[in-house]
Amino acid sequence: MITIDDVYAADRVSEAELARLRQRACEIRDQYWGREITYSRKVFIPLTNMCRNTCGYCVFVKHPGDPAANYLTPEDVLDIARRGERLGCKEALFSLGERPERRYPEAAAILKDLGYATTVDYLVDACRLVLEHTSLIPHVNAGTLTEEEVERLGEVSASMGMMLENVSKRLSKPGLPHHACPDKAPVLRLRTIEAAGRLGVPFTTGILIGIGETWSERIDSLIAINDIHLRHGNVQEVIVQNFRAKAGTAMAEWIEPSRHEMLKTLAAARIVLDPSISLQAPPNLDEEFEDYIESGINDWGGISPLTKDHINPERAWPALGELSRRTSAKGYRLAERLTVYPRYLAECREALAGPLSRLARADGLAREQFTS
Numbered sequence: 001m002i003t004i005d006d007v008y009a010a011d012r013v014s015e016a017e018l019a020r021l022r023q024r025a026c027e028i029r030d031q032y033w034g035r036e037i038t039y040s041r042k043v044f045i046p047l048t049n050m051c052r053n054t055c056g057y058c059v060f061v062k063h064p065g066d067p068a069a070n071y072l073t074p075e076d077v078l079d080i081a082r083r084g085e086r087l088g089c090k091e092a093l094f095s096l097g098e099r100p101e102r103r104y105p106e107a108a109a110i111l112k113d114l115g116y117a118t119t120v121d122y123l124v125d126a127c128r129l130v131l132e133h134t135s136l137i138p139h140v141n142a143g144t145l146t147e148e149e150v151e152r153l154g155e156v157s158a159s160m161g162m163m164l165e166n167v168s169k170r171l172s173k174p175g176l177p178h179h180a181c182p183d184k185a186p187v188l189r190l191r192t193i194e195a196a197g198r199l200g201v202p203f204t205t206g207i208l209i210g211i212g213e214t215w216s217e218r219i220d221s222l223i224a225i226n227d228i229h230l231r232h233g234n235v236q237e238v239i240v241q242n243f244r245a246k247a248g249t250a251m252a253e254w255i256e257p258s259r260h261e262m263l264k265t266l267a268a269a270r271i272v273l274d275p276s277i278s279l280q281a282p283p284n285l286d287e288e289f290e291d292y293i294e295s296g297i298n299d300w301g302g303i304s305p306l307t308k309d310h311i312n313p314e315r316a317w318p319a320l321g322e323l324s325r326r327t328s329a330k331g332y333r334l335a336e337r338l339t340v341y342p343r344y345l346a347e348c349r350e351a352l353a354g355p356l357s358r359l360a361r362a363d364g365l366a367r368e369q370f371t372s
């Protein structure tokens with residue numbers, strides 16, 4: 001038996017103790033998820049890179065004055081989605097800055113020209129456009145949302161997500177990454193996940209590690225996520241993502257978390273979380289990503305044959321052939337899934353049921369068209 005107390009105490013584990021944690025995590029994964037490690041073939045659609053927050057780790061955000069600060073046009077959105085469709089993509093990942101219009105008149109003016117009052121209003125229509133004109137299924141990663149916003153976005157997307165990052169309020173103090181970031185208040189992030197839970201929206205969340213949090217704050221965060229899942233049953237996946245330092249950001253000189261930290265945190269997550277929650281880690285943020293398999297992951301997240309990871313633009317994904325080979329070398333099979341996991345397909349909204357059924361196999365995973 002490994003208890004929650006053991007996990008809290010695992011900050012400074014010996015090699016032997018770490019091996020035991022990882023082995024337990026693998027048993028849980030193998031029992032619930034079997035020998036398949038999944039990924040979602042997607043395109044990344046950065047609807048806007050403007051944002052009212054200024055997270056210390058973020059290189060995605062561009063503030064007015066920077067010539068790169070922008071909104072995509074509806075034509076840009078459709079163009080990315082259509083090109084992805086031709087390459088076999090099935091997910092349109094809308095990932096964007098949060099409420100820039102509340103802080104920057106420049107953002108409000110662009111939205112006004114497009115015919116919208118808020119970024120979320122535009123996002124609803126951008127998702128609808130993709131849903132109506134392509135076979136891709138929208139997944140919305142737009143940060144904190146009100147229940148009313150989740151409701152509206154739920155009409156035009158099959159799943160949503162937002163990293164909790166961490167439950168620690170301490171990270172909002174001066175000198176720490178969430179200072180002056182209104183949308184990174186943990187209470188607001190938890191409320192967003194709860195709202196999605198009440199509305200039955202399959203949700204992706206997770207923790208960002210190595211941003212100044214303690215080990216016990218990491219475990220607290222995983223438990224807070226799991227508690228919401230136990231109440232509402234809507235947390236389809238949890239991402240454990242390692243912070244990577246970016247030139248030009250406030251955290252450019254911070255020390256990045258080691259692979260040892262990732263392996264330990266992944267195993268702890270697999271032990272703490274309900275087995276039905278998929279455990280995801282990205283394969284583009286560490287050279288030896290395949291070791292994550294031996295810490296209990298069952299998913300590599302979204303991977304694109306077309307667009308880069310706009311959040312970690314300097315980190316290319318491994319080619320799918322390579323990912324498949326390196327997954328197989330650990331004794332697991334790479335399989336393509338949709339943005340919604342199989343167990344949530346039956347409960348999806350009517351407007352999404354048709355589009356999803358055209359992409360899904362009988363077992364709920366994706367009908368694969370390409371293997372590279």
Ligand SMILES: O=c1nc2n(C[C@H](O)[C@H](O)[C@H](O)CO)c3cc(O)ccc3cc-2c(=O)[nH]1
Nearest residue numbers: 040141160161162163204301302309311339
């Ligand atoms: O390419 C990325 N995809 C990210 N994704 C997409 C993810 O890999 C999958 O495409 C979706 O979760 C669908 O399963 C996120 C989705 C969320 O809902 C919340 C956070 C993330 C974070 C990233 C990320 O940093 N980079």
Ligand SMILES: C[C@H]1O[C@@H](n2cnc3c(N)ncnc32)[C@H](O)[C@@H]1O
Nearest residue numbers: 057058163208241242243244245311
């Ligand atoms: C979409 C998610 O990407 C993560 N994110 C943002 N910046 C970085 C970085 N430098 N390194 C790793 N992950 C990052 C955050 O957790 C955000 O919520």
Ligand code: SF4
Nearest residue numbers: 051053055058061097
């Ligand atoms: S991580 Fe998200 S919320 Fe933070 S600055 Fe970047 S875009 Fe904004």
